[in-house]
Amino acid sequence: AQSVAQPEDQVNVAEGNPLTVKCTYSVSGNPYLFWYVQYPNRGLQFLLKYITGDNLVKGSYGFEAEFNKSQTSFHLKKPSALVSDSALYFCAVRDMGSGGGADGLTFGKGTHLIIQP
Amino acid sequence: DAGITQSPRHKVTETGTPVTLRCHQTENHRYMYWYRQDPGHGLRLIHYSYGVKDTDKGEVSDGYSVSRSKTEDFLLTLESATSSQTSVYFCAIRQNSNQPQHFGDGTRLSIL
Numbered sequence: 001a002q003s004v005a006q007p008e009d010q011v012n013v014a015e016g017n018p019l020t021v022k023c024t025y026s027v028s029g030n031p032y033l034f035w036y037v038q039y040p041n042r043g044l045q046f047l048l049k050y051i052t053g054d055n056l057v058k059g060s061y062g063f064e065a066e067f068n069k070s071q072t073s074f075h076l077k078k079p080s081a082l083v084s085d086s087a088l089y090f091c092a093v094r095d096m097g098s099g100g101g102a103d104g105l106t107f108g109k110g111t112h113l114i115i116q117p
Numbered sequence: 118d119a120g121i122t123q124s125p126r127h128k129v130t131e132t133g134t135p136v137t138l139r140c141h142q143t144e145n146h147r148y149m150y151w152y153r154q155d156p157g158h159g160l161r162l163i164h165y166s167y168g169v170k171d172t173d174k175g176e177v178s179d180g181y182s183v184s185r186s187k188t189e190d191f192l193l194t195l196e197s198a199t200s201s202q203t204s205v206y207f208c209a210i211r212q213n214s215n216q217p218q219h220f221g222d223g224t225r226l227s228i229l
Contacts (some may be wrong), residue, residue, distance in 0.1 A: 004159075034217055043121075043207055043220035044160070051215055090159060104150045104162035104175055104209075105218060 002027040004093050006108035013081045014116050021076040021111050023091030032094040033074045034105065035065055037087045044090060050074060061085070081115045088112055120144050121221035123208050129227045136195040138224050140208030142188075148211040149191040150218060151175075151183065153204040160207065166191055198228045 003026045013019045025031055032051055036044040048059025055067045065076045074091060089112075092105040120143030130136055140149060148167055152160040152175075162175030164183040172183050180202060182194045195202055205225050209218040 032215075036220075041222075043222045044209075046217040046219060049217050092160075102148060102165060102167035102173070104152070104165050105160075106176075107152075107159035107161070109157060109159040 002031075002093055002095050002106045004091050004106055004108035006089075006091055006111045008111050009109075010112040010114060012114045012116060015083055016080055019076075019078050019081045019085070019113065019115075021089050021091075021113060023074045023076065023108060024072050025074060025091070025093040026072060027093055027095040029095045029097040031074075032096055033065075033067060034092040034094075035059065035063070035074075035076050036090045036092065038090065038110075039087050047076070047089075083115045083117055086113055086115045121208060121210055121219065123206075123221040123224050125224060126222070127225045129229065130198055131229055132199060133197050136198050136226065136228075138193045138206055138208075138226070140191045140193070140221060142191075142210050144210060144212070144219075145188060146210040146212045147188075148213075148218075149185065150209040150211070151181075151191065151193045152207045152209065153177065153202075154207060154223070155204050163193065163206075200228050202226065203228045 005024045034049045035047040038044050050057050050067045058064045091108045122141045124139045150165045151163040154160045161177045166172045166185040184192045205223045207223045208221040211218045
């Protein structure tokens with residue numbers, strides 16, 4: 001079985017400071033990893049993904065994430081936070097070898113990111 | 118935004134009644150998914166489809182059924198709604214294995 005842990009329910013950062021939202025995962029095979037953002041009363045918006053290749057992945061809105069296989073982590077980062085980055089962030093995983101490619105994602109419980117002016 | 122429309126966007130109904138939620142896509146993607154979102158649980162997979170009339174169960178499928186008679190439509194049915202099925206339901210679509218899922222804006226379902 002696969003799982004995702006987001007250890008922080010909430011992260012508070014001052015505007016202009018760097019931010020990190022943590023994610024660790026567990027899969028039996030190799031992972032597909034994703035970050036999504038959710039604004040109030042909206043669906044999830046895709047930010048970035050790791051499939052294979054470079055461990056540092058760049059995505060939308062200046063976000064990036066670093067895949068660390070030994071620590072089974074995929075932390076989301078941004079060098080300089082904006083107030084508009086305040087939202088709910090989800091990390092998700094899928095095992096590359098599972099379900100013939102059709103399986104859905106396993107999500108973490110989400111982290112509320114609050115950027116203070 | 119991906120061409121995904123969920124209907125209705127809000128629904129209030131009573132325990133024991135049948136409920137059907139609809140997901141319609143204009144992207145011609147093969148894969149479609151239904152999730153529910155509950156506080157403290159993130160999103161959990163209910164059912165998914167990998168083609169017309171091809172569906173399978175997810176993590177929390179009990180009490181739910183699905184149908185996909187056309188590529189563009191994926192229906193989620195609660196045969197006899199219970200209060201524990203009060204939730205926000207999201208549909209997602211995906212083109213192929215390496216692509217991310219894209220989500221609709223959700224249906225807020227309240228069962229009294």
